[in-house]
Amino acid sequence: MSSGVDNAGRLVPRLDSLSVTGDWTLVHYATLQDQVEAARARIGNAEVSSLDLSEVVTLDTAGAALLVELLGAENMTELTKDAPDLPPARRALLHTVAQAMAKPLTPQYQATSPLIDFLARTGEGLERFWRQQRLLLGFIGLILSSLIATLWRPGRWRITALVAQIQQTGLYAIGIVALLTFLVGAVVAFLGATVLQNFGATIYTVDLIAFSFLREFGVLLAAILLAGRTASAFTAQIGSMKANEEIDALRALGLNTVELLVLPRVLALLMTLPILTFIGMLSGIIGGALVCLLVLDISALQFVIILQGVPLKHFLVGLAKAPIFAFFIAAIGCLEGFKVSGSAQSVGEHTTSSVVQSIFMVILLDAIAALFFMEMGW
Amino acid sequence: MNRDCPLIRIRDLANRFGDHVVHEHLDLDLYSGEILGVVGGSGSGKSVLLRSIVGLRRPDEGSIEVFGEDLQSLSERRRSKLERRFGVLFQRGALFSSLNLQENVAFPMIEHIGLARSEAEFLARVKLALVGLPVNAALQTPAELSGGMIKRAALARALALDPEVLFLDEPTAGLDPIGAADFDQLLLTLRNALGLSVFLVTHDLDTLYRTCDRVAVLAKRRVLVAGRLEAVENVDDPWVRDYFHGPRARAARQSPPSSEKS
Ligand SMILES: Nc1ncnc2c1ncn2[C@@H]1O[C@H](COP(=O)(O)OP(=O)(O)O)[C@@H](O)[C@H]1O
Ligand SMILES: [Mg+2]
Numbered sequence: 001m002s003s004g005v006d007n008a009g010r011l012v013p014r015l016d017s018l019s020v021t022g023d024w025t026l027v028h029y030a031t032l033q034d035q036v037e038a039a040r041a042r043i044g045n046a047e048v049s050s051l052d053l054s055e056v057v058t059l060d061t062a063g064a065a066l067l068v069e070l071l072g073a074e075n076m077t078e079l080t081k082d083a084p085d086l087p088p089a090r091r092a093l094l095h096t097v098a099q100a101m102a103k104p105l106t107p108q109y110q111a112t113s114p115l116i117d118f119l120a121r122t123g124e125g126l127e128r129f130w131r132q133q134r135l136l137l138g139f140i141g142l143i144l145s146s147l148i149a150t151l152w153r154p155g156r157w158r159i160t161a162l163v164a165q166i167q168q169t170g171l172y173a174i175g176i177v178a179l180l181t182f183l184v185g186a187v188v189a190f191l192g193a194t195v196l197q198n199f200g201a202t203i204y205t206v207d208l209i210a211f212s213f214l215r216e217f218g219v220l221l222a223a224i225l226l227a228g229r230t231a232s233a234f235t236a237q238i239g240s241m242k243a244n245e246e247i248d249a250l251r252a253l254g255l256n257t258v259e260l261l262v263l264p265r266v267l268a269l270l271m272t273l274p275i276l277t278f279i280g281m282l283s284g285i286i287g288g289a290l291v292c293l294l295v296l297d298i299s300a301l302q303f304v305i306i307l308q309g310v311p312l313k314h315f316l317v318g319l320a321k322a323p324i325f326a327f328f329i330a331a332i333g334c335l336e337g338f339k340v341s342g343s344a345q346s347v348g349e350h351t352t353s354s355v356v357q358s359i360f361m362v363i364l365l366d367a368i369a370a371l372f373f374m375e376m377g378w
Numbered sequence: 379m380n381r382d383c384p385l386i387r388i389r390d391l392a393n394r395f396g397d398h399v400v401h402e403h404l405d406l407d408l409y410s411g412e413i414l415g416v417v418g419g420s421g422s423g424k425s426v427l428l429r430s431i432v433g434l435r436r437p438d439e440g441s442i443e444v445f446g447e448d449l450q451s452l453s454e455r456r457r458s459k460l461e462r463r464f465g466v467l468f469q470r471g472a473l474f475s476s477l478n479l480q481e482n483v484a485f486p487m488i489e490h491i492g493l494a495r496s497e498a499e500f501l502a503r504v505k506l507a508l509v510g511l512p513v514n515a516a517l518q519t520p521a522e523l524s525g526g527m528i529k530r531a532a533l534a535r536a537l538a539l540d541p542e543v544l545f546l547d548e549p550t551a552g553l554d555p556i557g558a559a560d561f562d563q564l565l566l567t568l569r570n571a572l573g574l575s576v577f578l579v580t581h582d583l584d585t586l587y588r589t590c591d592r593v594a595v596l597a598k599r600r601v602l603v604a605g606r607l608e609a610v611e612n613v614d615d616p617w618v619r620d621y622f623h624g625p626r627a628r629a630a631r632q633s634p635p636s637s638e639k640s
Contacts, residue, residue, distance in 0.1 A: 026540050029493055029501075060540035060572055065504040093571030096564065100507035105500070107514045342521030343475040 007057060008032065011039045018048045018071075021055040024063025032063060036070045051079040053086055064097040073102040132357075139335045140327075143266055146258045161264035169230045169265075170272030174279060176229070177222050181213070181280040184221060185287025188212055193296050202296055206306040209288030214314040218281035219273075220366055223325040226273060227358035231333035234265055235354040238337025239347040247338070257338075266330040273326035274319055281318065317378055321369055325362050332358045383446075385410045385543065385575050386431060391440035393426050400426050402599040404440070408543070413569055413576040414604075415586045417621065418596030424579045425469055427596065428545050431577070432466055433457065444543075462490055465541035469548050469579075471528040473520040479506060479531045480516040486538045505534040510560050525552040533561070537568070543575045550582040562588045583630035595621075 008031040009022035018039070024032060048071060068076045076098045080091050112120075150156045192205040238261055241247050250257050285307070292298040336354035340346045384407035391404040400423040408414050418424050429435040431442055433449045442449055444460060452460065473482050483502035487493045493501070503516050509530040520528055529552055536544060550558040562585050568574055580586060586593065587607065594604035595618055603613045611622040621627065 026487070026491055026501075029491060029497065033497065061505065061508065061537065061568075062501055062540060065501060069500075089567075089570035092567045096567045097504065097508065101504060103507065103513060105503040105507060105513060107517050343519065345475050346521065 009035065009056070009063065011035045013039055013042055016048065017050040017052060018043075019052040019055065020067065021057075023057050024059045024067065026060060026062040029062055029066075032066050036066050040070060048075070048079070051076075051083065053080070053083065053090070056090075059090055059093065061093070061097060064094050065101065068094070068098045068101050073098040136331065136335060139338075140331055142258055143262055143331060146256060147263060147266075150259055150263065156259065158260065158264045161260075162267055165264050165268030166272055168233070169226065169268050170275060173225065173229060173272070173276060177225055177276050177280050178283040180225060181218065181221050181284040182287035184217060185209060185213060185284035186291045188217070188284075189288040189291035189296070193291070203298065203302075203306070205288070205292060205296060206298065206303055207310070209285055209292075210307055210310045211314060213281050213284035213288070214310065214318045216318065216366070216370075217284055219277040219318050219321045219325065220362070221284075222273060222276040222280040223322070223329065223362045224359055226269065226276070226326070227329050227362055228355055230269065231329050231336075231354045231358040232351045234330065234333030235336040235340075235351045236347060238334055239340035239350055240344075242338060242340040243342055243344060243347055262330075262334045265334055266327060269326040269330040270323050273329075274322040277319060277322040281315070313378055317373055321366065324365060324369075328361045328365065329358045332361060383410075384408060385445060386577075387441075387443040388431070389441050391427075391430065391442065392438045393423065393430060393435070394438050399599060401430075401437075404600045406594055406601050406604060408575055408577055409592075410575055411569070411573050412591040413565065413578055413589050415590035415593040416577065416579045416596060417581065417586065417593060419617070422596045423599070424596055425547055428466075428547055428577065428579060432464055432545055433461060462539060463542045464545060465536035465539065465543070466545045467529075467532045467536040467547060467549055469551075471520065471525075471532040473528060473531055473535065475520050478517050478519050479511070479523075479534075482520070482531060483535045483538050486535070490539060502534070502538070505537055506531065508537070509534045509564065510557065526554060526557055529553055530557070530561075540572065541574070543577065545577045547579045548581065549578070550580060550585050555584075558582060558585065561585070565589050583627050587630050 007023045008028040009020065009024040012019040012021065051071070071079065077095055080086055080094050083091070189205055189209055192208040193202055196202050196204050196208075238247070241261075247257055250260065289300065289303050292303055293300055333354050336350040336357070340350050386406075386408040388404060388406040391401050391406075392399070393401040404427070406427075416424055416427070426435065430437045431444070436450065445463070447456075447460065449457060449460065473479070474485065477485065480499050480502040483505050484493075484495070484498035487498040487501060488495060491498075503513070506516055507513070511527060511530050511534070515523070515527065515531070520531070523531065529549060533546070533549060536546070550561055553561060565576065565578075566589055569576060578585070578590065590607065592605060593607050593610045595602045595610060595613075595615075597615070597617050602615060602618065603610050610618065
């Protein structure tokens, strides 16, 4: 078909007839289209009353489509209906293509101006944000109600799933959380030392480390890590189940997907984030202590004594935020998973969205909590 | 139809996954201009065979010659050139999920033929109309479509380059009977007009009876029998007997065969 010899098709207009020759195939498309354009200019609106296809060597659907486009679907059907020397197979092809092209082929595009586009996108974004928050609120209600419903029936607790999730989200995250907070602890110590040295108050570096890690950094760093590591995993897991219609299959079996998929994940995070927070606090303080010991000449004993002077409430304030963050991270991760529609691409989009949203939510809640605790004088 | 020189010639093919043997000593020919129906139970290795022929899976043993050349021993460029003459419809459609339908069909034309985008999309819309999709489907993405529509769009993409050999993996599964009948007709029209050769994996007995020139039965890890339908029907094998003489086969056989079959 794609003969090596260049025998691109040609259109030869005669009086009121049109003679078609050569290869009318996809490889020659550009040449053929030029021919068709030229012929269209010459013919204008005049009806072509006969068509000579006897010298066509090969014809495929692309060539047929060009010819039909030139002559019009109806006209083509008419012209080829009783052409005597046209092989039936070729006629069938032309008719099939003409039939397919009888309806208009161009779908309706809507032309819009860039400004209106921009406004529409902004409005859409705002509305989506609003809808997302309402949806999240509804989903949280759903989680709480099924939590309460299953709480009284130990038979429906999914212990295996819960333990597996704790292992995935907690145990395997300990290393990275500890390492990260250790490094940040060291950085904070350096930073504190640099600034406080000017006031001759290097010793307060210890307080800086203790306060910042107990109140903020321990929980914040652990939560952000979980948001990146676990919220994305939740979305990808549930989302690919959704794309594969597994969620629908569960529903069709009369099973409660929230109870089955969401509760173990939420409960697992509720348990692991406080523990990870605690580990984060410890390892951040150890990182800071190491810098104090090695660089600032503050002895370990001194460090511990100052640490003992820090009130317990700061530790509690930090730890109290952990379950709240955990709940939101898990809820957002699962909800985004349920919002996946069909394609693999959608899984990717919602995974990204769940990470962004949960980090945003964690920082927002932390800011609100900071305000609240300050007002309360805690 | 040239019976002497097969377009695709498979000899002594073996495919294994670990110690799970799917094919062994499998021989099969596809002749120019014929529609070869390939049937076999689920899991008998029809899709694996198709993937081996189009070069997506390197067979463990045996040779596959396509257009007289051994695909495995060709250079990357020669191979890509040969593979351009294939059109493949995958069992699950395998449409590119990030592109809409008209982009899906236009993509190979832009990449291989170098058509301008507008031209390629015009042709793509013609092909989508040819396989019976409505106009506004052209701008939809695969995720928005039903299984049957995905099959049709996948067929349109397989036809994008007007290939010489079409590989179709269960093209009518998931189509409604009217759509399936249209498909049979389209396949015959294209074959007759373009001289296509078609490797058609199907469970659809109506399609088999209406369109296929020859049928190959895949069973016991090899091609049990290949030949004209009338001959294959009467082979003395329990599976073949159940397949071609079950209640559904009887019904399909009674419908008049298409007059256009050559
Ligand atoms: N990637 C793979 N890994 C392992 N086994 C496979 C793979 N692909 C196919 N198989 C096995 O090969 C056999 C044939 O599969 P397939 O060709 O898809 O069957 P069908 O005839 O229904 O199309 C099946 O038993 C399947 O389990
Ligand atoms: Mg298969």
